[in-house]
Amino acid sequence: MRSLFTAHSDFSDITPTQYDAAYAWIREMGLLGNVKSRGPVNCRVFESAMAQSGVPWFRDADLLIRGPDELPEDALRAAETLGLTPEEAYGQVSTAWGKVDTEERSRIGSAGELALLELLSESAKGRVEHVAAWSDGYGYDIFVDAHQHSAHLEVKSTVRTGRLTVYISRNEYETMLRDPAWELVTVRLTPELKIRAVAAVPRDWISDHVPSDRTVRGRWQSCRLDVPPEVPVPGIPSIAPMLTQTAPEVLRVMPVS
Structure with a gap:
């Protein structure tokens, strides 16, 4: 569980309820089954959050967001919280959209x-x-x-x-x-x-x-x-x-x- 959080976090300031809620979210995002991935933890968390967020702009991210400077405020806030630069966040949004789009096209097709x-x-x-x-x-x-x-x-x-x-x-x-x-x-x-x-x-x-x-x-x-x-x-x-x-x-x- 700890490997899914940044290394410097000690969890001393969160309640058991908050911990359980975070654990449930990580499980729902499918991150527990991929704890040994070599990808940076913050990137994986951000990508999953974007793919599962349900925000209206994500569905058309390929048209609406053509570069880091066009990222919506909610994505930028999430990226900042996870220690990602706008350039890194843009890369993760593109990756997440590509995976979701491919799966959705296959299902709908x-x-x-x-x-x-x-x-x-x-x-x-x-x-x-x-x-x-x-x-x-x-x-x-x-x-x-x-x-x-x-x-x-x-x-x-x-x-x-x-x-x-x-x-x-x-x-x-x-x-x-x-x-x-x-x-x-x-x-x-x-x-x-x-x-x-x-x-x-x-x-x-x-x-x-x-x-x-x-x-x-x-x-x-x-x-x-x-x-x-x-x-x-x-x-x-x-x-x-x-x-x-x-x-x-x-x-x-x-x-x-």
């Missing part, structure tokens, strides 16, 4: 794929397969085939309503370039992970906004695209000919007024 897969299985004619369950090398997640039509859907999911950020791999992008059936589909989920809206991002927009390989010695492998709200097209155009008459409106392409 899986939920969105499975929710869309179930909806398509109920609403599309022909065969619907979750190819991402077999391999991540296809360059898309869901295959739909009926008669003379087929669709290869790369699914990106979010629970946010005011921001759409998607990550696309080089393999997904190159699959788009050579595969006319490929389509990037965004799925907005409710907090309960139910489908709220489905839309498609036009491939021309994607091509215009991915990075460029500037030399033969440099090559991008993945990129983040922040998609403006007016870009996605409601519904999934590529599966329109394959929908049953009872398919829900969320899957249908809405006519332009």
Whole structure:
């Protein structure tokens, strides 16, 4: 327990209740299971505090905080208490956000794929397969085939309503370039992970906004695209000919007024 506090602390001025509360917090943060980590204790405590704080700015820290001088006051106070410089605190905020974002994207992504897969299985004619369950090398997640039509859907999911950020791999992008059936589909989920809206991002927009390989010695492998709200097209155009008459409106392409 003591190893999780700074070495000069002797705990002589805290009550048993305060000690128990601190111990419970450290256990909840998962720090007790990592007491032998080589990382500085104050950095580990600060990173855990930021990741679990629930402060509204943390969710969009990648956009709101681009350097130490943009850290919010609450983060600076916590850093000062733990003996961290603003530069060290910024590094820990970036690390904590990256870990949380990766875990959240994985959770939301899986939920969105499975929710869309179930909806398509109920609403599309022909065969619907979750190819991402077999391999991540296809360059898309869901295959739909009926008669003379087929669709290869790369699914990106979010629970946010005011921001759409998607990550696309080089393999997904190159699959788009050579595969006319490929389509990037965004799925907005409710907090309960139910489908709220489905839309498609036009491939021309994607091509215009991915990075460029500037030399033969440099090559991008993945990129983040922040998609403006007016870009996605409601519904999934590529599966329109394959929908049953009872398919829900969320899957249908809405006519332009």
